[in-house]
Amino acid sequence: MPRPSRTPARPSSGKNPSSGGGKFSHRPSDYRTRQPAHEYELEVLPGLEEVAATELSGAKLARDQRGLRFWYPGDPERLTRLRSAVAVYRVKAWDVPRPRGLLGHQQLGELTDFLHQVAEVGGHRSFRLSAAGKESGVMQRLAEELQSGLELPHDPQEGELLIRLRPETGGPGWEVLARLTPRPLSARAWRECNMGGGLNATIAYAAHKLAGQRDEDRIFNPMCGSGTLMIERALMGPYDALVGVDISPDAVACTQQNLRAARRQIEVAQVDALETGLPARSFDLIIADLPWGDAIGNHRSNNILYPRFLEEMHRLISKHGRLCVITHELRLFETVLREQDRWNARELFQVYSGGHHPKAYLLGKK
Numbered sequence: 281m282p283r284p285s286r287t288p289a290r291p292s293s294g295k296n297p298s299s300g301g302g303k304f305s306h307r308p309s310d311y312r313t314r315q316p317a318h319e320y321e322l323e324v325l326p327g328l329e330e331v332a333a334t335e336l337s338g339a340k341l342a343r344d345q346r347g348l349r350f351w352y353p354g355d356p357e358r359l360t361r362l363r364s365a366v367a368v369y370r371v372k373a374w375d376v377p378r379p380r381g382l383l384g385h386q387q388l389g390e391l392t393d394f395l396h397q398v399a400e401v402g403g404h405r406s407f408r409l410s411a412a413g414k415e416s417g418v419m420q421r422l423a424e425e426l427q428s429g430l431e432l433p434h435d436p437q438e439g440e441l442l443i444r445l446r447p448e449t450g451g452p453g454w455e456v457l458a459r460l461t462p463r464p465l466s467a468r469a470w471r472e473c474n475m476g477g478g479l480n481a482t483i484a485y486a487a488h489k490l491a492g493q494r495d496e497d498r499i500f501n502p503m504c505g506s507g508t509l510m511i512e513r514a515l516m517g518p519y520d521a522l523v524g525v526d527i528s529p530d531a532v533a534c535t536q537q538n539l540r541a542a543r544r545q546i547e548v549a550q551v552d553a554l555e556t557g558l559p560a561r562s563f564d565l566i567i568a569d570l571p572w573g574d575a576i577g578n579h580r581s582n583n584i585l586y587p588r589f590l591e592e593m594h595r596l597i598s599k600h601g602r603l604c605v606i607t608h609e610l611r612l613f614e615t616v617l618r619e620q621d622r623w624n625a626r627e628l629f630q631v632y633s634g635g636h637h638p639k640a641y642l643l644g645k646k
């Protein structure tokens with residue numbers, strides 16, 4: 281087994297990404313006396329809205345049929361560091377009956393200014409349009425006008441500044457959404473290696489937030505795969521110790537590559553999580569994304585793995601320790617919990633992602 285790594289000294293800013301300045305609101309009028317607020321739309325995996333609202337300083341996000349909206353008067357750079365959202369878009373509506381109206385002299389000027397501001401925040405190097413009928417003559421004209429107005433190349437496939445056009449929510453006009461960052465926020469910069477069955481990083485962030493972060497935690501991530509849970513935790517702040525294992529050498533190599541990209545020195549070992557040989561009560565937080573029985577493992581092997589996993593984690597966890605489990609094998613997991621009858625368990629969230637609807641549970645010893 282590798283030696284659990286301890287948290288390096290706090291980053292010099294000492295800032296948790298979620299604790300930056302700035303206030304959020306769903307009521308623009310609150311900010312009449314401050315700098316003008318802009319409207320944003322947040323794309324969040326269904327099930328993680330509460331975590332996202334907490335990350336946005338607890339403000340209520342206004343939900344309409346299209347998404348989660350909020351007004352923000354502060355530095356938009358802060359929004360580019362959100363970790364619970366898939367993407368964040370600045371939104372502006374134009375009182376035009378159809379997209380052709382955006383080609384009017386005034387509208388085009390306003391649209392170009394609006395997109396310029398977003399590109400200044402995100403440093404985008406190209407743009408693309410996303411709209412129904414994006415091959416139409418109007419859209420092609422718009423792309424040409426924006427190409428010269430923004431001085432950015434139009435790249436219909438890979439353009440970094442994603443510009444979405446759609447009928448205005450609850451209004452007669454059209455609205456434009458511009459993604460603040462060149463890549464989705466959920467596509468983490470540290471992810472150089474991907475694996476089938478890799479967890480969406482926003483789910484890993486949410487699981488850690490709800491399982492609790494404590495500076496004194498000794499943390500174990502069995503079955504680490506590509507390292508999503510470990511790396512997200514390492515980026516969230518101090519802990520006492522952190523160690524990960526996976527039975528697959530490819531997974532260990534993948535985690536190591538991602539750790540290097542994240543500039544975190546945490547040892548990972550190719551070890552069977554059920555046979556670590558570690559002493560009892562070694563950890564205060566064990567967090568695991570178990571094989572779901574499709575991309576990784578199968579239902580038959582999970583019937584054997586799940587009860588053994590829960591038994592061994594019961595041994596490894598401290599008296600008041602927390603075990604956080606993410607799984608899509610809901611029936612199996614809940615059956616084993618009932619049969620073993622040695623855990624207090626509660627559901628943290630259920631999230632919808634890529635056609636799956638896994639749950640995260642938090643367990644403590646009875």
Ligand SMILES: C[S@@+](CC[C@H](N)C(=O)[O-])C[C@H]1O[C@@H](n2cnc3c(N)ncnc32)[C@H](O)[C@@H]1O
Binds near residue numbers: 479
């Ligand atoms: C769902 S994947 C984890 C994915 C990971 N959360 C990520 O984001 O990449 C489950 C992992 O469990 C590992 N695994 C299965 N049985 C194991 C065992 N007995 N000990 C350690 N790892 C195991 C598999 O190799 C696989 O990498």
